[in-house]
Amino acid sequence: MTRSGHVSLVLGGARSGKSSYSERVAIATGLEKHYVATGRAYDAEMEARIAAHRTDRGEGWETHETPLDLVGTLRSINAPDNVILIDCLTLWITNLMMEDADIDAEGASLLAHLRECSARVILVSNEVGLGIVPENRMAREFRDHAGRLHQRIAAEADEVFFVAAGLPLKMKG
Amino acid sequence: MTRSGHVSLVLGGARSGKSSYSERVAIATGLEKHYVATGRAYDAEMEARIAAHRTDRGEGWETHETPLDLVGTLRSINAPDNVILIDCLTLWITNLMMEDADIDAEGASLLAHLRECSARVILVSNEVGLGIVPENRMAREFRDHAGRLHQRIAAEADEVFFVAAGLPLKMKG
Amino acid sequence: MTRSGHVSLVLGGARSGKSSYSERVAIATGLEKHYVATGRAYDAEMEARIAAHRTDRGEGWETHETPLDLVGTLRSINAPDNVILIDCLTLWITNLMMEDADIDAEGASLLAHLRECSARVILVSNEVGLGIVPENRMAREFRDHAGRLHQRIAAEADEVFFVAAGLPLKMKG
Numbered sequence: 001m002t003r004s005g006h007v008s009l010v011l012g013g014a015r016s017g018k019s020s021y022s023e024r025v026a027i028a029t030g031l032e033k034h035y036v037a038t039g040r041a042y043d044a045e046m047e048a049r050i051a052a053h054r055t056d057r058g059e060g061w062e063t064h065e066t067p068l069d070l071v072g073t074l075r076s077i078n079a080p081d082n083v084i085l086i087d088c089l090t091l092w093i094t095n096l097m098m099e100d101a102d103i104d105a106e107g108a109s110l111l112a113h114l115r116e117c118s119a120r121v122i123l124v125s126n127e128v129g130l131g132i133v134p135e136n137r138m139a140r141e142f143r144d145h146a147g148r149l150h151q152r153i154a155a156e157a158d159e160v161f162f163v164a165a166g167l168p169l170k171m172k173g
Numbered sequence: 174m175t176r177s178g179h180v181s182l183v184l185g186g187a188r189s190g191k192s193s194y195s196e197r198v199a200i201a202t203g204l205e206k207h208y209v210a211t212g213r214a215y216d217a218e219m220e221a222r223i224a225a226h227r228t229d230r231g232e233g234w235e236t237h238e239t240p241l242d243l244v245g246t247l248r249s250i251n252a253p254d255n256v257i258l259i260d261c262l263t264l265w266i267t268n269l270m271m272e273d274a275d276i277d278a279e280g281a282s283l284l285a286h287l288r289e290c291s292a293r294v295i296l297v298s299n300e301v302g303l304g305i306v307p308e309n310r311m312a313r314e315f316r317d318h319a320g321r322l323h324q325r326i327a328a329e330a331d332e333v334f335f336v337a338a339g340l341p342l343k344m345k346g
Numbered sequence: 347m348t349r350s351g352h353v354s355l356v357l358g359g360a361r362s363g364k365s366s367y368s369e370r371v372a373i374a375t376g377l378e379k380h381y382v383a384t385g386r387a388y389d390a391e392m393e394a395r396i397a398a399h400r401t402d403r404g405e406g407w408e409t410h411e412t413p414l415d416l417v418g419t420l421r422s423i424n425a426p427d428n429v430i431l432i433d434c435l436t437l438w439i440t441n442l443m444m445e446d447a448d449i450d451a452e453g454a455s456l457l458a459h460l461r462e463c464s465a466r467v468i469l470v471s472n473e474v475g476l477g478i479v480p481e482n483r484m485a486r487e488f489r490d491h492a493g494r495l496h497q498r499i500a501a502e503a504d505e506v507f508f509v510a511a512g513l514p515l516k517m518k519g
Contacts (some may be wrong), residue, residue: 010509012302013301013326013476014303014316015320016302016324017320018323023311086317100266127359127414127510128303128305128306129303129304129358129360130303130304130359130476130477131474131475132304132474132489133302133360135482136308139305142360143305143360144360147359149364150510150512151362151366151511151512155512160480164335165300165327165344166326166328167327167328167344170517171515173355185474186476187476187489187490187493188475188489188492189497265460296400301476301477302476304477305476307478308425316478337473337508338357338493338496338497338499338500339500339501340357340517340518342517
């Protein structure tokens, strides 16, 4: 089965403007806009960050809160008329780690869906591997999971961007 | 009022060569060289880093120590014959945070000046958002302030570079 | 004496795919493949990472475990028929720091060799300077050493790549 959709991966650091850039790309498609929010508000700071993102995003988005079952949500809204913005993969990985999920299997399942989807999909993720090796073991594992997933998605994606200071640099496509 | 000047933003990691690259660009303009140093020597290590930078820079620079009042200094040396190297924005943000200053307002004031300046301005800053989320809350706030300011300046700048291993990658311009 | 060899520097974050990319480049040369492993297995986690790298690499590599005497190893296998993959410079610097070695002198000696070598050399290294300033002084020194060495090698190298999500971005060459 050939994919009729289109997959973009948008990588960037914290406050790099990767979400805003991805939102502009999504709006420019003119398709029905779906926002898949993977973030869980564990505390007030996180809640404030999520609320700020929502305000920045503006009107016209259907939001799907999806901390864990990403593929389930993607399947339920997969259609050629839809653009789906997933923000972000790193929060999804964090949630999976907290549930002791099999992250490689979850990644494989996401990959399989992306290979066949008919929607326009934009995946946003944090690049987290460019600092000093973290002293915390869980942080090192998280870095490994994120890096591996980025590589696997980038290999299949139609386009990959690295965003810094709000400016996109095309790595692929 | 239209700007007659020219604004460059040079981003990079620690020891990426962003300052040396910016100094070479400044020298190549042939204009009067002004160095705006935002760093404050809190301790011996910082003092040594500042001294090393000064030696690397060589002769012919007028230095302006400016931990806080960046726009005041920029106004005082704004002229079409001047090239002004600001090194660096991240230290300026650190100083502002320590003074509990309103960083968004300070950023807006800097932006307003850059839009109207007649000098050649080169702003150097550290990209700090590409590692693991810091456990320290103040570090997370610092990352947010830096990232937001980079985005705002990049949107207005004539040129933006990302420097790694001493090599500039043009992101805009 | 003119260099007949060819030197590439491949920078990237943790789990960026920089080693896999470098291996593919090495294999594509069709030359005799030499792998210079600088990592020391201090603990079980590190041992597992080294073993995983070895499995990923596949057959046909002659491996040279070289935690410290990098130039000695490079000299012993320097020949126009050889491609030498050094993985990685950051682990080498870590080992040198633990031995209280003169890292600037070691870097100068490596540079001198690279300027004259006849082999095809690919140096892999971690970019570690794009996160928040580490609180640990040794980590800050490590960042400085790594950044300085990257700049020096990049200035001499024929090619420099920055790898993210397995995708190479050419910075030089």
